[in-house]
Amino acid sequence: xxxxxxxxxxxxxxxxxxxxxNVLALAVRSRLRDIEVEIRNISVGDDLKEGDxxxxxxxxxxxxxxxxxxxxxxxxxxxxxxxMIESGTVFFTVCGGYQMLGKYYKEHDGKVIECxxxxxxxxxxxxxRFINDTVYEFSPDGKSSVTCVGxxxxxxxxxxxxxxxxxxxxxxxxGNNGKDGxxxxxxxxxxxxxxxxxxxxxxxxxxxxxxxLALKRKYGEDYILKPIxxxxxxxxxxxxxxxxxxxxxxxx
Amino acid sequence: xxxxIAAASxxxxxxxxxxxxxxxxxxxxxxxxxxxPDIIRSKASGKNIITITGTNGKTTTSHMISDMLNTLGYxxxxxxxxxxxxxxxxxxxxCGREEVKKAKGDSKxxxxxxxxxxxxxxxxxxxLSPKVCVVTxxxxxxxxxxxxxxxxxxxxxxxxxxxxxxxVINSDDSLVASLGIGREDRSVFFxxxxxxxxxxxxxxxxxxxxxxxxxxxxxxxxxxVRYEYxxxxxxxxxxxxxPSCGRxxxxxxxxxxxxxEGNPAFEGYKFSIKDTxxxxxxxxxxxxxxxxxxxxxxxxxxxxxxxxxxxxxxxxDHFEKACDASSEVKAAFGRMEKxxxxxxxxxxxxxxxxxxLDRSLQFVADSKDTGCLYLLLNSNFADGKDVSWIWDVxxxxxxxxxxxxxxxxxxxxxxxxxxxxxxxRDVREKGDETHMKEIFDKAxxxxxxxxxxxxxxxxxxxxxxxxxxVKEFGIKDFWK
Numbered sequence: 001x002x003x004x005x006x007x008x009x010x011x012x013x014x015x016x017x018x019x020x021x022n023v024l025a026l027a028v029r030s031r032l033r034d035i036e037v038e039i040r041n042i043s044v045g046d047d048l049k050e051g052d053x054x055x056x057x058x059x060x061x062x063x064x065x066x067x068x069x070x071x072x073x074x075x076x077x078x079x080x081x082x083x084m085i086e087s088g089t090v091f092f093t094v095c096g097g098y099q100m101l102g103k104y105y106k107e108h109d110g111k112v113i114e115c116x117x118x119x120x121x122x123x124x125x126x127x128x129r130f131i132n133d134t135v136y137e138f139s140p141d142g143k144s145s146v147t148c149v150g151x152x153x154x155x156x157x158x159x160x161x162x163x164x165x166x167x168x169x170x171x172x173x174x175g176n177n178g179k180d181g182x183x184x185x186x187x188x189x190x191x192x193x194x195x196x197x198x199x200x201x202x203x204x205x206x207x208x209x210x211x212x213l214a215l216k217r218k219y220g221e222d223y224i225l226k227p228i229x230x231x232x233x234x235x236x237x238x239x240x241x242x243x244x245x246x247x248x249x250x251x252x
Numbered sequence: 253x254x255x256x257i258a259a260a261s262x263x264x265x266x267x268x269x270x271x272x273x274x275x276x277x278x279x280x281x282x283x284x285x286x287x288x289p290d291i292i293r294s295k296a297s298g299k300n301i302i303t304i305t306g307t308n309g310k311t312t313t314s315h316m317i318s319d320m321l322n323t324l325g326y327x328x329x330x331x332x333x334x335x336x337x338x339x340x341x342x343x344x345x346x347c348g349r350e351e352v353k354k355a356k357g358d359s360k361x362x363x364x365x366x367x368x369x370x371x372x373x374x375x376x377x378x379x380l381s382p383k384v385c386v387v388t389x390x391x392x393x394x395x396x397x398x399x400x401x402x403x404x405x406x407x408x409x410x411x412x413x414x415x416x417x418x419x420v421i422n423s424d425d426s427l428v429a430s431l432g433i434g435r436e437d438r439s440v441f442f443x444x445x446x447x448x449x450x451x452x453x454x455x456x457x458x459x460x461x462x463x464x465x466x467x468x469x470x471x472x473x474x475x476x477v478r479y480e481y482x483x484x485x486x487x488x489x490x491x492x493x494x495p496s497c498g499r500x501x502x503x504x505x506x507x508x509x510x511x512x513e514g515n516p517a518f519e520g521y522k523f524s525i526k527d528t529x530x531x532x533x534x535x536x537x538x539x540x541x542x543x544x545x546x547x548x549x550x551x552x553x554x555x556x557x558x559x560x561x562x563x564x565x566x567x568x569d570h571f572e573k574a575c576d577a578s579s580e581v582k583a584a585f586g587r588m589e590k591x592x593x594x595x596x597x598x599x600x601x602x603x604x605x606x607x608x609l610d611r612s613l614q615f616v617a618d619s620k621d622t623g624c625l626y627l628l629l630n631s632n633f634a635d636g637k638d639v640s641w642i643w644d645v646x647x648x649x650x651x652x653x654x655x656x657x658x659x660x661x662x663x664x665x666x667x668x669x670x671x672x673x674x675x676x677r678d679v680r681e682k683g684d685e686t687h688m689k690e691i692f693d694k695a696x697x698x699x700x701x702x703x704x705x706x707x708x709x710x711x712x713x714x715x716x717x718x719x720x721x722v723k724e725f726g727i728k729d730f731w732k
Contacts, residue, residue: 008463012478015466021643021674027462028674039463044478062400068476131637151638198640201670231673232666239666239684243631 002223003036004214007053009097010043010061010069017153017196019059019094025200025207026055026092032228035215044072048080054214055090056081058097060154060196066096073100074116082118090214091190092200098184098192099123099156108155119187120161129155133244134173134195136183140209147171148203149240150195158194160185167191172244189213202240204233258288259295262346277335281342292338293379295345300363301380302559303417305373305408306388306428308607309548310336312540313388314367315584316552318353320577321363324560328353330365337372341380361563374407378414383562385417386555388548390427391487391607392468392644394636401427401468418562420555422547423504424489426479427469432502442554444546445507445526446491449483452510458486461648465610472499486543486614487607505529506554508546516543517618525553527571534575540588542615553578586714590704591727593696596623597704598721602714604635606644609708613645616706617653623703624657626695627672628713629664630685635710639664647675655706659695661688662713685713689720 008023027037042048061069073081085091085101099105102121105113115123131153139145148168157177160166166176167184175183175194184193191210193199200207212225262280269276284291304314318328329348331340344366352362368376370390377385387408390401405427412419412431419435422428423443432439468487471478472494484490493500509524510516516523521538523546536553538545556574564570583589586602601616603609616622631639657680660668669682680698681691692707699705709717721727 011463012467012470015644017638018466018640018643020463020466021640023463024643024648024674028676044476062402064400064402064473065471068471133637151640153638196638196640198643198667198670201643201674202667232670232679236666236670239664243663 005038005053007040007042007056009058011041013065013069014059014061016060021198022200023057029207033226048077058093060095078116085118085190088189093192120164123156123158125156130174135171136168138168146205149237150199152194154194202233202236204230254288255294258284258291259346266347278339282339285342296380301382302384303366303368303382304386305368305370307391307393309388310367311584312587313548316581318365319581320556323577323580325355325360327355327359327362336367336369338376370404374411377411382417384559386420387428389425393605423502441502441504442506442550443504445509448509453483459649461646465646466644508550517615536575537579539581540583544611595701596699599704600707603708606641609645612708613650617650621704622655623699624655624695626659626707627668628709629662629668630713631664632712635712639667642671651675659691661691
């Protein structure tokens, strides 16, 4: 029986807007395939060694909570996480977790917060928050594409460095910065997004891609993920699209 | 003069709207505030006022305090319909006299029991100048609208500092308890009895889900060190302490002790409350079931004891009388509201945020009379546009104890369906808000006789549901 270890980073601090749903999706969709799942909580003061985990998840937090863990992430765990990202460990990161992979976060009052520097991107805070439903185009292999839905809520504007690939294209919503039509980042096997909460449950193609990447790394390139039920994800996505198209959603 | 014109205008608007069949619980006050921003101070001056704020349990607590004060011989005016912003409170202060809840027997006086939104509290606490401020708890609640929890806590602190009120605050909630720091001489704490909580937790270990629910406020804000808990009730509530600076949950004056028999999910569950200041202890029945209602009942007994002490002078029997009065309370609008349909019952539990949904699911899982579960999820502005908070809730630990038939509806029914499916349970029937009634009918017809249909709607879906029930079954409009 295959086994997958999910590292849930700072679950007691970075847990905004249903971010834990992403960890649940990874776990449930593994268990439905009879893959053994271990969820390891990795918070302030906890050890982390390369090879400890197959998939890492870093969510977003409130400012006061990000202040508590940012030193631990950047200074203590930073070098290990960077090396894991470089060597192809799968990471899925949301909002604050995504921003912290970049070089820095510049607050709108000018204060600069140093980040991990694992990926060539940076973020600038602005006063106006983007709070709305979102629709994206995701192309897992550069050919076929999947329509994904989510909800964004962020004041940071993220800009990708030259040649850095976005995770998805914005169809509706603001994405990285509201200007260039990009959403999130994809670097090796690491993904970042501004889409909160139920992103992985509602978009199982992405969940399965993350699982497959991790399992192939562990059990060889021939590993193929068994198809399973989507548990109502497509219906949720269609309902969300209908809800957005009929104009009931509100862009703030 | 301005205040007189403002009040007179509000009264006329209220009368006109009432003739048109409207509730008119906020507009009259809104206009009055426009005419005279000073109207709240002017109308509140010299009155007995108690405010209730916090993210969860405000309405239930306000309603219980009102019922208890009635029983104790006070006339009560409250903002019954949850009109809890400045406009609703101004309306209540100006027009409330036409809807006094009369005391049982001779009246000892009039008390305004005002449920107050957390952000509104910051602005109106000073002009209201209440005698007592109750803060129930602080859980994450539509963060997209209200912002950070620590910010909400600071808003409440700011409001308090404009008053000389006695604070009746929860000692088991680290954020609420911190309001007592620097205000020790006017803080009265209520919480679980610490010894009793430790032994209860040992005997009743909580079921675990796949991952723990998202926790709020589990780090010491001063030291940035994780709190240790000697015992926990739910969420971040419990007997906490900071291993670095030693900050800990204060020893409460009013402490609850779990009963030896039964379960807090059952109405009439007997537990005890201690008044440690006077060395007294009373057994009370839990009139509104649910483990979280132990805190609510305890908070009400604490608030009513403190308020009657302030109004009548300190005598030992205030506590005893408050405990007795707590057995006379009823549930509030949409909060554990139950009614009979032939040989079945229907019960509405409003769920607005993760803590509320978590407690309500636990309650449904523990109840003996559960026939089926109907979940309603909307995403209008008043609900919060973002429904991803349902993923903060630990459905997994309750999944196997939820009833066989689960139904979902509301604008975001498909998100709720997905959430239920992810915890390993199937959904019997689902559809968007246009199918709310037919799914209700199906749930009711499929509910076994003698059992209850538990409905968990969020805010605007509760209003829609209730409007449908008013039409179908003739239950009361909310302002009546």
